[in-house]
Amino acid sequence: MYFGDTKQHNKPHVHVYYGEYEAAIGIDGELLAGSLPYKQLKMVTGWLAFHEEEAYAAWNLAVRGEHFNKIKPM
Numbered sequence: 001m002y003f004g005d006t007k008q009h010n011k012p013h014v015h016v017y018y019g020e021y022e023a024a025i026g027i028d029g030e031l032l033a034g035s036l037p038y039k040q041l042k043m044v045t046g047w048l049a050f051h052e053e054e055a056y057a058a059w060n061l062a063v064r065g066e067h068f069n070k071i072k073p074m
Helices: 038-050 052-061
Strands: 011-017 023-027 032-033
Touching: 011 038, 011 052, 038 052
Parallel strands: none
Antiparallel strands: 011 023, 023 032
């Protein structure tokens, strides 16, 4: 997540980097921009589903320019 990142994608989302791939993925699992290999996309969307409440809370802080706690991996 980037602070104040609401201009290009108004929907709550995360930015994902994997090798030469980049993607913006909505917290609801929608691929908004870019691409990821299928396996990695499924891993990210599964992680987002598992951490949905934490991700939305972090998003709400980030868009206000406030720091948020790291969300632990599965």
